[in-house]
Amino acid sequence: xxxxxxxxxxxxxxxxxSGMKVLIVFFMLMSMGVxxxxxxxxxxxxxxxxxxxxxxxxxxxxxxxxxxxxxERLNPPPRDFTFAQYKxxxxxxxxxxxxDDDLFRMIRDGMPGTAMPGWADVLSDxxxxxxVAYIKTFAGxxxxxxxxxxxxxxxIASSAESIxxxxxxxxxxxxxxxxxxxxxxxxxxKGLKDDVxxxxxxxxxxxxxxxxxxxxxxxxxxxxxxxxxxxxxxxxADPASDKKLTIEExxxxxxxxxxxAKTQEVVKPENTVVKAEKVDGDVPDTVDDPRWxxxxxxxxxxxxQIVGEERFFTPSNDTITARALYSDVDxxxxxxxxxxxKSIPGDETAEKISDPEIAEDGVAIQLPVKIxxxxxxxxxGMGDATYPVNVWHWQSGxxxxxxxxxxxxxxxxxxxxxxxxxxSAISAHGIYRNGTWRVLVKRPLSAADKEKDIELIExxxxxxxxxxxxxxxxxxxxxxxxxxxxxxxxxPGVGARPIISAAFAxxxxxxxxxxxxxxxxxxRA
Amino acid sequence: xxxxxxxxQAVLVVAFIYVAFIVxxxxxxxxxxxxxxxxxxxxxxxxGVFMVFTFTEESARELAAPIKALVEDPRKKAIRxxxxxxxPLAAAAFTYYNxxxxxxxxxxxxxxxxxxxxxxxxFGKRYDLSTLENPFRxxxxxxxxxxxxxxxxxxxxxxxxxxxxxxxKLDGKGPFAQGLNPIPLNFQDIGTIAQLxxxxxxxxxxxxxxxxxxxxxxxxxxxxxxxxxxTEDEIWKVILYLYDYTGHRPRSWAQAHE
Numbered sequence: 049x050x051x052x053x054x055x056x057x058x059x060x061x062x063x064x065x066s067g068m069k070v071l072i073v074f075f076m077l078m079s080m081g082v083x084x085x086x087x088x089x090x091x092x093x094x095x096x097x098x099x100x101x102x103x104x105x106x107x108x109x110x111x112x113x114x115x116x117x118x119x120e121r122l123n124p125p126p127r128d129f130t131f132a133q134y135k136x137x138x139x140x141x142x143x144x145x146x147x148d149d150d151l152f153r154m155i156r157d158g159m160p161g162t163a164m165p166g167w168a169d170v171l172s173d174x175x176x177x178x179x180v181a182y183i184k185t186f187a188g189x190x191x192x193x194x195x196x197x198x199x200x201x202x203x204i205a206s207s208a209e210s211i212x213x214x215x216x217x218x219x220x221x222x223x224x225x226x227x228x229x230x231x232x233x234x235x236x237x238k239g240l241k242d243d244v245x246x247x248x249x250x251x252x253x254x255x256x257x258x259x260x261x262x263x264x265x266x267x268x269x270x271x272x273x274x275x276x277x278x279x280x281x282x283x284x285a286d287p288a289s290d291k292k293l294t295i296e297e298x299x300x301x302x303x304x305x306x307x308x309a310k311t312q313e314v315v316k317p318e319n320t321v322v323k324a325e326k327v328d329g330d331v332p333d334t335v336d337d338p339r340w341x342x343x344x345x346x347x348x349x350x351x352x353q354i355v356g357e358e359r360f361f362t363p364s365n366d367t368i369t370a371r372a373l374y375s376d377v378d379x380x381x382x383x384x385x386x387x388x389x390k391s392i393p394g395d396e397t398a399e400k401i402s403d404p405e406i407a408e409d410g411v412a413i414q415l416p417v418k419i420x421x422x423x424x425x426x427x428x429g430m431g432d433a434t435y436p437v438n439v440w441h442w443q444s445g446x447x448x449x450x451x452x453x454x455x456x457x458x459x460x461x462x463x464x465x466x467x468x469x470x471x472s473a474i475s476a477h478g479i480y481r482n483g484t485w486r487v488l489v490k491r492p493l494s495a496a497d498k499e500k501d502i503e504l505i506e507x508x509x510x511x512x513x514x515x516x517x518x519x520x521x522x523x524x525x526x527x528x529x530x531x532x533x534x535x536x537x538x539x540p541g542v543g544a545r546p547i548i549s550a551a552f553a554x555x556x557x558x559x560x561x562x563x564x565x566x567x568x569x570x571x572r573a
Numbered sequence: 574x575x576x577x578x579x580x581x582q583a584v585l586v587v588a589f590i591y592v593a594f595i596v597x598x599x600x601x602x603x604x605x606x607x608x609x610x611x612x613x614x615x616x617x618x619x620x621g622v623f624m625v626f627t628f629t630e631e632s633a634r635e636l637a638a639p640i641k642a643l644v645e646d647p648r649k650k651a652i653r654x655x656x657x658x659x660x661p662l663a664a665a666a667f668t669y670y671n672x673x674x675x676x677x678x679x680x681x682x683x684x685x686x687x688x689x690x691x692x693x694x695x696f697g698k699r700y701d702l703s704t705l706e707n708p709f710r711x712x713x714x715x716x717x718x719x720x721x722x723x724x725x726x727x728x729x730x731x732x733x734x735x736x737x738x739x740x741x742k743l744d745g746k747g748p749f750a751q752g753l754n755p756i757p758l759n760f761q762d763i764g765t766i767a768q769l770x771x772x773x774x775x776x777x778x779x780x781x782x783x784x785x786x787x788x789x790x791x792x793x794x795x796x797x798x799x800x801x802x803x804t805e806d807e808i809w810k811v812i813l814y815l816y817d818y819t820g821h822r823p824r825s826w827a828q829a830h831e
Binding site for chain 2: 116118162170315323348350352359361423427428432435531534535537546547553554555565
């Protein structure tokens with residue numbers, strides 16, 4: 049037993065709860081060879097303890113109970129190993145514990161959409177095995193026989209037919225729709241809590257990058273079959289469930305869920321520009337205008353606001369999609385983002401599923417007051433003293449107040465001037481449908497106040513940033529998600545220059561060839 | 574045996590090298606060569622092939638023969654007409670597509686490790702960066718137990734404040750990292766904190782993005798101004814943790830003189 053480990057144990061031994069003391073004594077005896085060691089291939093818990101102390105204690109705590117400072121600022125919170133409940137579990141539905149391979153996988157690949165990274169690049173397989181052995185000791189599982197793997201039957205390959213079957217089962221008697229929503233965006237109609245009392249959210253099935261395992265049909269099949277222990281996701285393999293599904297049916301649902309993945313509104317890191325197309329006549333007035341469907345979209349990651357007081361660490365919105373169209377007179381920007389809750393303060397249903405103190409949902413566009421000529425831009429967090437920004441802020445309204453849009457000129461977080469959005473002719477209107485907000489923001493291209501409003505100019509790359517608020521997730525004021533600077537470009541018309549230049553180049557090359565051929569044939573003659 | 578014309582040989586050699594580049598780097602190694610770099614490589618390859626193929630006067634003549642024949646030989650009229658039509662069209666198309674307005678983002682250059690100023694203002698004080706030292710570093714030798722405790726405190730501060738961007742593994746890949754541009758620094762990388770003094774880190778942490786000099790685009794960096802959220806001691810403890818966890822050693826004047 050290593051010295052650091054022993055020291056750590058003795059140091060904390062007297063502060064521990066008695067149950068934990070028994071466990072530790074047991075563990076120490078075991079590791080000293082007093083008790084029979086666990087099977088060799090299952091990893092060495094003692095060696096695992098050292099890795100754990102160095103890599104894992106920060107979030108999961110020295111006793112594996114996740115009662116750490118870090119836990120308060122993490123959403124979802126780190127796993128409490130003393131309960132032995134794990135989201136990834138491929139043992140049969142009636143077996144409470146995952147097997148070693150499940151634990152191994154969670155450490156190796158991490159948990160996408162959470163702060164748990166994959167450790168494959170830092171830890172060897174051996175070290176991960178050792179960690180698995182050690183983590184099990186927190187719940188006294190080291191003697192536990194690994195349960196049998198679930199019955200996968202024969203995998204049904206995805207096909208239009210299978211997806212159709214899956215869709216029917218997904219919607220039948222609100223089987224999955226009840227929590228995951230009609231379009232699978234996890235737009236809950238009820239507040240869900242896990243066994244410990246933490247708020248949980250049904251997965252937005254259109255965003256596979258946030259699936260804790262993956263959106264491979266086999267992984268989805270596994271989740272559907274055993275459910276997610278500790279949460280309200282039930283085991284559909286359970287014959288006692290009135291929503292139970294046969295193996296075959298589960299493959300269909302898995303194929304359907306896999307097919308829900310968004311392919312359009314996904315973040316493409318190389319795309320940093322919102323490209324506004326020019327339209328003939330007027331720009332769209334509604335979010336449902338068919339022209340939006342033909343407009344190219346740009347999607348960006350939303351990140352928690354952590355630069356200004358008060359900081360925010362537990363976001364729920366993760367991406368925002370922007371489209372823009374402009375005419376000779378106006379620009380219209382359509383913002384879309386998935387939000388599981390329509391947060392309308394005063395509304396009974398909304399308040400029931402919200403965190404305490406519901407606030408309005410919202411979205412904001414930030415633009416520099418003056419388009420930068422050089423490389424210098426305003427500070428991305430609400431500008432600075434030299435370079436102020438315009439913020440157009442839409443809010444979803446309450447039961448008493450309708451939706452609203454406001455205008456701010458900011459020179460940093462502390463220096464904000466509230467102005468009249470109507471005078472600057474900014475209008476905005478949003479519609480919430482099946483887990484998605486669509487908000488249309490409009491303004492004339494020319495500035496109402498030349499000193500304080502941005503003049504939008506065709507053909508210039510203009511910095512633009514976004515922010516979003518989920519009022520049901522305690523997001524209000526400085527507690528919100530945001531992007532860093534991106535660009536918006538009012539795509540200039542092509543004009544005649546390229547075609548004239550091309551014709552010129554073509555004739556020039558032709559002339560040279562002709563001349564060459566002529567001189568060659570004259571020489572020969 | 575069929576003799577391949579010299580011109581075709583030259584073209585084949587260039588094409589083979591080009592394909593080899595793509596296969597080796599993009600496919601086998603999975604490291605895509607940037608287009609601009611590949612253009613540069615291919616320029617030298619073409620120049621080299623041209624030199625080899627025109628080494629003697631005779632070989633130069635042989636290389637040029639098919640082109641000469643195309644222009645001069647009356648029997649090649651049909652193919653000449655095709656080439657004379659295709660070349661101007663290609664030139665026109667190339668010009669047209671190059672003249673179309675670009676919808677690309679402007680290029681933004683920034684210095685990742687700007688030169689530090691000689692003095693820094695933070696916490697209402699002025700620090701001389703050339704003499705500033707981590708007040709806790711001495712315990713590494715004097716009182717290892719206390720040092721271990723300080724590192725641990727630093728780790729807790731790190732996980733509650735820094736890991737969101739810089740990651741649990743200190744590799745710059747925290748849960749928020751993907752939404753940030755510029756990306757958070759990777760402390761495991763040998764080119765980052767291993768090359769810096771602790772005073773440099775103190776400056777970067779205390780004054781954050783807005784404290785950067787202009788060449789490092791202070792308006793873009795999402796690094797918070799940590800003197801608003803952490804105490805001086807807390808920053809020094811985090812710095813201990815960064816070096817302890819990564820196994821790197823901070824640069825120091827003493828080392829530099831060795």
